[in-house]
Amino acid sequence: MTDVKQIVNLKFTLNGKAVEVDCEAEETLAEVLRDRLNLTGTKISCEVQVCGACTVLVDGLPVSSCTLLAYEARGKNVTSIEGLAKPDGTLHPIQQAFIDEFAFQCGFCTPGMILAAKALLDENPKPSRDEIVHFMDGNICRCTGYVPIVRAIQKVAGTLESKHHK
Amino acid sequence: MQQEKKKGDFRVVNHAIPRRDGRAKVTGRATYVSDVKLVGMAWAKVLRSPYPHAKIISIDTSKAAARPGVYGVLTGNDLEGINPYYGHAVKDHPLLAIGKVRYVGEPVAAVVAVDERTAFEALEFIEVKYEELKPVLTHDEAMAKDAPLLHDRVFEAGALRGFEGDTTAGKGSNICQAHHIQWGNVEEAFKNAAAVVEGEYYFPMTYAYAMEAYVAIADVNDNGVTVYSSAQHPFMVRHDLKAIFNLPVSQVRLVVPFVGGGYGSKSYTKIEPLAAACSWKFKRPVKLQLTIEEAMLTTRSDDALTWMRTAVDANGKIIARQAKILMNTGAYAENSPLVVEKSTNRCVGPYSIPNVQIDNYSFYTNTVPASSYRGFGCAQVTLPGESQIDELAAKIGKDSYEFRVMNAAKNGEEFFPKMRPFEGSLKQDLDIAAKALRWNEPAPKGRAKSIACSTSDAGAYPLTSTAIRVHADGSVTILTGSTELGQGSHTVLPQIAAEELGIPFDKVHVMSSDTAITPYDRSTGASRTTTLMGSAMIDACREAIQQMVAMAADVLKVKTEQIQVIPGGIRAGEIQLNWSQIISKYYALPDGEVIGRAYIRKAGRFAQIPVFWETVSTGVEVAIDEETGKIDVEKLVTVGDVGLAINPALAEGQDIGAATMGLGTGLYEELVYEGSQLMNGSILEYRLPRFKDTAKEIELNLVENQDGAGPYGAKGGGEGSLNSMAANIANAVARATGVRIRHAPLTPERVWRALKEQKAK
Ligand code: FES
Ligand code: FES
Numbered sequence: 001m002t003d004v005k006q007i008v009n010l011k012f013t014l015n016g017k018a019v020e021v022d023c024e025a026e027e028t029l030a031e032v033l034r035d036r037l038n039l040t041g042t043k044i045s046c047e048v049q050v051c052g053a054c055t056v057l058v059d060g061l062p063v064s065s066c067t068l069l070a071y072e073a074r075g076k077n078v079t080s081i082e083g084l085a086k087p088d089g090t091l092h093p094i095q096q097a098f099i100d101e102f103a104f105q106c107g108f109c110t111p112g113m114i115l116a117a118k119a120l121l122d123e124n125p126k127p128s129r130d131e132i133v134h135f136m137d138g139n140i141c142r143c144t145g146y147v148p149i150v151r152a153i154q155k156v157a158g159t160l161e162s163k164h165h166k
Numbered sequence: 167m168q169q170e171k172k173k174g175d176f177r178v179v180n181h182a183i184p185r186r187d188g189r190a191k192v193t194g195r196a197t198y199v200s201d202v203k204l205v206g207m208a209w210a211k212v213l214r215s216p217y218p219h220a221k222i223i224s225i226d227t228s229k230a231a232a233r234p235g236v237y238g239v240l241t242g243n244d245l246e247g248i249n250p251y252y253g254h255a256v257k258d259h260p261l262l263a264i265g266k267v268r269y270v271g272e273p274v275a276a277v278v279a280v281d282e283r284t285a286f287e288a289l290e291f292i293e294v295k296y297e298e299l300k301p302v303l304t305h306d307e308a309m310a311k312d313a314p315l316l317h318d319r320v321f322e323a324g325a326l327r328g329f330e331g332d333t334t335a336g337k338g339s340n341i342c343q344a345h346h347i348q349w350g351n352v353e354e355a356f357k358n359a360a361a362v363v364e365g366e367y368y369f370p371m372t373y374a375y376a377m378e379a380y381v382a383i384a385d386v387n388d389n390g391v392t393v394y395s396s397a398q399h400p401f402m403v404r405h406d407l408k409a410i411f412n413l414p415v416s417q418v419r420l421v422v423p424f425v426g427g428g429y430g431s432k433s434y435t436k437i438e439p440l441a442a443a444c445s446w447k448f449k450r451p452v453k454l455q456l457t458i459e460e461a462m463l464t465t466r467s468d469d470a471l472t473w474m475r476t477a478v479d480a481n482g483k484i485i486a487r488q489a490k491i492l493m494n495t496g497a498y499a500e501n502s503p504l505v506v507e508k509s510t511n512r513c514v515g516p517y518s519i520p521n522v523q524i525d526n527y528s529f530y531t532n533t534v535p536a537s538s539y540r541g542f543g544c545a546q547v548t549l550p551g552e553s554q555i556d557e558l559a560a561k562i563g564k565d566s567y568e569f570r571v572m573n574a575a576k577n578g579e580e581f582f583p584k585m586r587p588f589e590g591s592l593k594q595d596l597d598i599a600a601k602a603l604r605w606n607e608p609a610p611k612g613r614a615k616s617i618a619c620s621t622s623d624a625g626a627y628p629l630t631s632t633a634i635r636v637h638a639d640g641s642v643t644i645l646t647g648s649t650e651l652g653q654g655s656h657t658v659l660p661q662i663a664a665e666e667l668g669i670p671f672d673k674v675h676v677m678s679s680d681t682a683i684t685p686y687d688r689s690t691g692a693s694r695t696t697t698l699m700g701s702a703m704i705d706a707c708r709e710a711i712q713q714m715v716a717m718a719a720d721v722l723k724v725k726t727e728q729i730q731v732i733p734g735g736i737r738a739g740e741i742q743l744n745w746s747q748i749i750s751k752y753y754a755l756p757d758g759e760v761i762g763r764a765y766i767r768k769a770g771r772f773a774q775i776p777v778f779w780e781t782v783s784t785g786v787e788v789a790i791d792e793e794t795g796k797i798d799v800e801k802l803v804t805v806g807d808v809g810l811a812i813n814p815a816l817a818e819g820q821d822i823g824a825a826t827m828g829l830g831t832g833l834y835e836e837l838v839y840e841g842s843q844l845m846n847g848s849i850l851e852y853r854l855p856r857f858k859d860t861a862k863e864i865e866l867n868l869v870e871n872q873d874g875a876g877p878y879g880a881k882g883g884g885e886g887s888l889n890s891m892a893a894n895i896a897n898a899v900a901r902a903t904g905v906r907i908r909h910a911p912l913t914p915e916r917v918w919r920a921l922k923e924q925k926a927k
Binding site for chain 1: 182184185187188189190191192193194195196197198200201374375376377378379424425426427428429457458651652653654815816819822823825826827848849850854855856857858860864
């Protein structure tokens with residue numbers, strides 16, 4: 001009664017580099033990133049595409065990697081949180097803004113939040129507050145009450161009005 | 167009180183220094199237990215009970231155990247050799263069901279296998295025969311004369327229950343805990359009152375939704391037990407594991423890396439005993455990672471059905487409050503006995519009331535076990551408490567804000583017999599909230615405002631220790647048992663150490679939450695870390711400085727009296743040495759260290775409970791759509807009476823985070839049971855606050871009068887702004903529509919129905 005698992009060979013671009021990995025057909029992209037490639041920055045929470053913790057970018061668009069089968073990323077360009085900072089360690093402006101605006105506490109939603117924000121700003125560099133709220137609504141944060149996350153995005157967009165902390 | 171320095175004097179403390187864990191968390195490099203793998207690690211998956219209450223007749227695990235990749239299956243029949251019941255308050259909780267299941271979702275067996283999928287796929291091959299028993303699901307059913315008993319064992323009381331009273335559980339009824347407070351003469355006061363309001367209120371069961379579900383990796387071997395866990399209180403878990411495996415404390419080690427949210431839901435022992443028993447049985451490290459659906463079957467908050475009445479005299483002074491509270495605690499006690507005590511105390515609110523009687527009972531039922539949840543029972547009773555303040559004010563024709571100010575406890579007042587006198591400035595807090603809301607101006611049409619407040623006997627039990635290591639290069643490692651849940655302990659604690667030692671923040675590093683390395687800290691909860699661990703940090707730094715002064719005296723061949731401490735080092739006459747130079751000269755090598763220690767106990771400035779009063783005022787302006795019953799929060803105001811914010815940005819972050827959770831329960835969060843089934847046990851169905859729900863205008867305020875017992879007069883924060891949010895929503899709806907809703911959450915449907923009923927009248 002051994003179950004025969006179907007193994008697929010997967011090639012895609014991850015954070016700018018070509019990767020090749022063998023995985024089972026039913027494995028999700030999140031599982032491949034976390035368990036096969038040991039990139040644990042992608043977080044898993046709800047596993048039903050509701051919380052956005054597992055968000056990665058596939059060809060620039062935000063995707064819930066908890067439900068995307070890994071083989072669907074074949075030949076595509078995948079960006080995970082590990083791919084955002086420059087090789088010399090310089091943070092992406094969104095990462096820096098999240099630090100500056102205290103836009104996280106426990107940090108569990110943060111990788112997904114930052115990648116969703118990147119997708120938004122790549123598409124719309126100067127979003128209004130309503131546009132931010134609308135675009136980001138698929139990502140849950142239980143810690144921050146969202147307000148500092150909106151501020152961080154506005155900061156990158158250059159639309160943040162006042163400096164909050166003295 | 168440690169408050170030599172005044173606001174304005176601080177170099178590092180009281181500044182919004184960016185988070186120490188910032189880089190790790192924005193780059194995906196922060197490690198949570200879910201990210202940890204050990205060599206040779208197996209995975210466990212749990213089979214759960216489909217019945218609320220049933221005898222287990224038999225379990226056949228042979229088919230599951232025979233599957234390829236499965237190391238074995240653990241059931242309640244395999245626990246001989248360990249003590250399978252745990253609980254810090256009452257030892258009522260078996261690590262796997264033994265002979266009987268008590269709620270839908272209770273762990274019945276665990277498959278341990280080579281990977282998670284193999285373990286999961288084996289679950290359906292376990293055959294369990296049950297004989298159903300009559301379930302007990304509500305307070306009423308639990309109290310009924312012929313109610314079946316959930317627990318028929320006599321329990322050992324846990325050693326660390328966190329309060330001084332007795333436990334009630336296991337004494338022949340379904341009562342889990344009872345608690346009563348009483349002073350003055352309530353009957354007399356109500357007889358003589360000028361006005362009285364009375365009503366019954368319901369606060370729902372809620373789910374904390376820490377985004378990281380419970381996870382533990384256990385390695386039990388000849389050296390003892392090591393567990394990596396997402397626990398908030400590793401030392402408490404250590405105590406339970408030590409008892410389960412009958413080991414000395416020194417052989418039990420809990421390691422807690424970053425925790426993906428807690429909010430009380432990761433307080434105390436959860437899945438660590440089960441993970442450890444799997445490792446013990448199958449002799450390899452075992453990881454048990456729950457899903458969010460499983461986490462929802464692990465812990466929730468206690469709900470509360472509260473009957474309350476409150477009375478005023480002819481001058482508008484509150485003269486009496488009486489309440490009877492019934493809480494549904496679920497199948498096991500967990501921390502609910504303490505929740506009962508806390509919710510009893512927190513019924514009083516931040517008011518000086520001469521006649522009080524509160525009776526509180528929590529009941530075992532065949533539902534998911536309830537335990538701590540941010541605010542510890544305070545939100546449950548602040549809904550009735552702060553609703554009644556508004557109801558009374560309306561009844562006697564007073565402005566509700568002025569009515570609060572008039573009855574507010576004053577700084578130094580012994581408003582709660584035998585407890586620490588009130589420390590805070592509630593009138594100032596309420597004034598700030600009123601100003602922020604423009605209280606004197608009428609709300610636009612279709613909108614209404616509300617102000618509410620609460621105070622909590624916070625800080626849990628004061629038992630905390632720490633050590634700091636000053637290295638020969640002048641850098642510092644602090645060892646703290648406080649876990650980093652996101653609240654910012656890894657930032658706030660080094661801020662304090664840097665302030666005390668007179669060195670830059672960047673030179674202080676944190677090693678936290680490894681019970682084999684970091685000194686004992688009772689818990690990370692009840693907003694206690696800043697106050698207690700922060701105080702310990704100051705003491706430890708000062709002890710290290712004392713030692714370094716003695717070393718400098720030795721090196722310089724002068725008397726210690728000739729040495730003056732300056733920021734970052736000492737001066738003796740013309741000579742100045744920094745900490746690095748003192749240590750290097752003392753050891754005659756550029757290496758070595760000095761260790762400063764501190765122990766905090768229930769003595770000195772922490773002799774009196776509570777450690778501090780956590781006092782917060784909040785306000786909202788909401789828009790109510792009478793057609794649909796939908797409520798939108800337009801404006802949100804918080805005023806945290808924090809004594810001193812060690813890091814103002816973090817303190818404000820706690821306030822907005824807690825307020826948002828509070829709005830969740832005020833507006834839509836609620837676990838719904840239909841019979842024995844949890845109907846919305848998934849994030850798909852459990853409505854949480856999202857981006858679109860955030861208020862358009864937000865004002866976060868901190869009141870810093872340096873009036874707490876903590877470092878430089880600080881008090882804790884982080885729970886308070888949650889507590890009064892549901893009452894705010896109910897009060898705003900009443901002001902806008904004249905309809906008083908006494909049932910949270912105020913979902914569109916509930917509001918719409920209430921408005922319709924009123925129109926029909
Ligand atoms: S974990 Fe993928 S959306 Fe929640
Ligand atoms: S920072 Fe904790 S969930 Fe967002």
